[in-house]
Amino acid sequence: MVSRVYIEAEIRDHPRAQQLLKRLHKLPVIEIEHFGEVFNPRAQNFRLQKKDPAIIIAAKNQGHVLAAPEGYGLGGDRNYYFSHMLNCIYDCRYCFLQGMYQSAHQLLFVNYEDFGAQIKHIASRHQGQQVWFYSGYDCDSLANEPMTGFTDYFIPLIASVDNAWLELRTKSTQVRSMLKQQPVSRVVTAFSFSDHFSHSKLEHGVPAIARRIDAMRRLLDAGWAVGLRFDPVVYHQHYQTAFVQLLNDIFSEIDPQKLHSVSLGSFRLTRDHFRKVSRLYPEEPLFAQNLDLNNGIVSYPLEREREMIEFCETQLMKHIPQQSYHPCEWHG
Amino acid sequence: MLIWVCALHCEAKPVIDFYRLKKSHDDNAFDLYRGDNMACIISGIGKLASAAASAWIAARYEDAPSIAWINLGIAGAASCELGSIFALNQVTDADTGQRYYPAPGADSVLPGYACLTLGQPSEDYRENQLYDMEASGFMHSTLRFSSAELTQSIKIVSDNQQHKTGKDRPRISALIHRHIELIDQQANSLLALNQEIATLEIPAECWQQLTAMAHFSQTQKNRLRVLWRYLMNRDLSTEQLFGKIGSCASSKAIIEALEQLSYRESEGL
Ligand code: SF4
Numbered sequence: 001m002v003s004r005v006y007i008e009a010e011i012r013d014h015p016r017a018q019q020l021l022k023r024l025h026k027l028p029v030i031e032i033e034h035f036g037e038v039f040n041p042r043a044q045n046f047r048l049q050k051k052d053p054a055i056i057i058a059a060k061n062q063g064h065v066l067a068a069p070e071g072y073g074l075g076g077d078r079n080y081y082f083s084h085m086l087n088c089i090y091d092c093r094y095c096f097l098q099g100m101y102q103s104a105h106q107l108l109f110v111n112y113e114d115f116g117a118q119i120k121h122i123a124s125r126h127q128g129q130q131v132w133f134y135s136g137y138d139c140d141s142l143a144n145e146p147m148t149g150f151t152d153y154f155i156p157l158i159a160s161v162d163n164a165w166l167e168l169r170t171k172s173t174q175v176r177s178m179l180k181q182q183p184v185s186r187v188v189t190a191f192s193f194s195d196h197f198s199h200s201k202l203e204h205g206v207p208a209i210a211r212r213i214d215a216m217r218r219l220l221d222a223g224w225a226v227g228l229r230f231d232p233v234v235y236h237q238h239y240q241t242a243f244v245q246l247l248n249d250i251f252s253e254i255d256p257q258k259l260h261s262v263s264l265g266s267f268r269l270t271r272d273h274f275r276k277v278s279r280l281y282p283e284e285p286l287f288a289q290n291l292d293l294n295n296g297i298v299s300y301p302l303e304r305e306r307e308m309i310e311f312c313e314t315q316l317m318k319h320i321p322q323q324s325y326h327p328c329e330w331h332g
Numbered sequence: 333m334l335i336w337v338c339a340l341h342c343e344a345k346p347v348i349d350f351y352r353l354k355k356s357h358d359d360n361a362f363d364l365y366r367g368d369n370m371a372c373i374i375s376g377i378g379k380l381a382s383a384a385a386s387a388w389i390a391a392r393y394e395d396a397p398s399i400a401w402i403n404l405g406i407a408g409a410a411s412c413e414l415g416s417i418f419a420l421n422q423v424t425d426a427d428t429g430q431r432y433y434p435a436p437g438a439d440s441v442l443p444g445y446a447c448l449t450l451g452q453p454s455e456d457y458r459e460n461q462l463y464d465m466e467a468s469g470f471m472h473s474t475l476r477f478s479s480a481e482l483t484q485s486i487k488i489v490s491d492n493q494q495h496k497t498g499k500d501r502p503r504i505s506a507l508i509h510r511h512i513e514l515i516d517q518q519a520n521s522l523l524a525l526n527q528e529i530a531t532l533e534i535p536a537e538c539w540q541q542l543t544a545m546a547h548f549s550q551t552q553k554n555r556l557r558v559l560w561r562y563l564m565n566r567d568l569s570t571e572q573l574f575g576k577i578g579s580c581a582s583s584k585a586i587i588e589a590l591e592q593l594s595y596r597e598s599e600g601l
Binding site: 001002003004006028030032033037038041043044045047048049051052054197198201202234235236237278282283284285286287288289290 | 421444528565566
């Protein structure tokens with residue numbers, strides 16, 4: 001349950017901030033100078049905060065759009081990411097955001113125009129090249145859509161820039177605002193799935209798999225490009241049968257030939273994130289499994305990982321055309 | 333463990349009486365009252381005194397797996413009614429400009445309010461702010477030992493532009509006592525949160541017993557702590573866990589045995 005709203009005094013009159021305040025009018029509002037005052041201090045407990053997070057309404061003043069990390073992307077010429085929001089309304093136990101930020105508060109940036117200007121500028125610097133902009137790196141792109149109106153602003157923006165591509169990554173079912181718009185072929189909505197068992201154990205607050213498959217189908221039917229992300233695949237005793245079941249559930253509803261892209265990767269976290277997250281949730285079996293540290297990344301021992309990926313790829317290839325598959329290459 | 337920090341005895345009295353806290357005679361730096369999983373310290377007036385008392389008591393309870401804090405006291409206000417009660421959601425130190433954000437949960441039964449902590453008494457009240465002399469010192473100190481979610485400051489308005497309670501101690505106690513049920517509710521929510529964190533930690537005696545079983549290097553101790561914290565939160569009692577490693581002859585063997593157990597336990601997520 002959201003407990004309160006912090007708002008930067010300077011942004012209070014911004015129309016998007018005003019809309020948010022109207023929507024959140026039942027909550028106490030606390031004025032702050034800069035979001036860092038509440039988002040960055042060390043003396044915060046992410047786990048406790050996640051129960052009653054606050055919403056922070058702020059403006060981002062620099063670093064609106066950043067180069068994507070090595071290995072991130074779907075093979076575009078240039079890859080960038082941006083975050084109109086930090087943190088997420090869901091609570092997936094494997095999520096790196098738990099290790100990334102001190103705070104579990106949901107930080108919403110309202111100055112979309114500054115993000116938009118930066119996106120246009122970057123795209124214009126790479127004329128003739130395919131420039132991808134990934135949203136959903138530091139948040140779920142669509143989960144807060146009714147509040148943020150993210151797609152209402154960014155989809156028309158991307159449509160207006162010929163060489164720009166946008167990936168929205170989500171575990172939500174919030175596709176209503178997209179369904180009201182004309183499909184844009186350069187906007188791909190990527191839905192992430194874990195098998196039913198992992199979902200029930202690890203993806204707290206995330207909508208049921210069947211509802212997400214339905215949201216995906218509705219977007220496809222309306223002519224939108226849709227992708228599938230099986231990332232992270234999590235090890236458990238029955239992961240093989242569970243993965244096969246998940247594929248059957250998805251492909252009984254979705255025509256694999258219509259998918260824009262499919263990717264797959266196993267559970268992994270950087271060492272620092274792993275350390276922080278496993279301290280927050282010491283009782284969590286996911287972190288107590290047999291894991292190894294390789295090049296600063298904590299993940300399954302190589303042999304187990306190879307076995308998992310091989311199995312999942314083999315099953316996946318029974319459904320999808322090879323060319324839509326993009327494995328997550330994080331070993332370098 | 334919940335620690336109350338009050339500047340004056342008359343502010344602490346309603347809490348001392350309600351929880352039947354007993355005066356501790358071992359301590360002389362500050363007046364201290366103790367009870368079951370709870371203590372109340374009388375800091376004296378001012379932010380420095382509040383910071384010092386909080387640090388002192390935190391050191392006394394360093395073995396507590398987690399500490400929750402409530403600063404309880406009176407405040408001045410321009411327009412709030414006498415006797416109204418608030419859980420602070422913003423504390424500003426008037427001298428340094430430093431701001432702190434205590435974080436009462438969504439289930440808080442008390443309305444939030446901002447407070448300015450002054451170095452000297454003043455009656456120059458501004459709207460939309462309470463005035464006190466301790467909250468910033470309390471926050472500055474306690475945030476070194478606990479997170480903002482476990483740190484609250486509850487203020488009862490004793491003075492406004494029309495009425496002054498001043499140093500009328502029985503009247504101050506009465507103003508606070510009026511709200512003791514609400515204060516208790518707030519304290520119980522905070523204790524429940526604190527308990528959630530405390531149960532994740534290995535009890536001090538158990539850790540001593542464990543590390544006395546063999547010689548562990550620092551790296552091994554870190555690993556041991558991770559494994560034990562996981563396993564003690566599964567369906568295994570401490571006795572059962574000690575039983576599993578009873579026959580291990582070395583630190584390495586203990587860690588290996590716990591790792592195998594941990595891997596088995598976690599396969600089903
Ligand atoms: S939906 Fe994505 S961003 Fe949100 S908690 Fe889960 S993994 Fe993290």
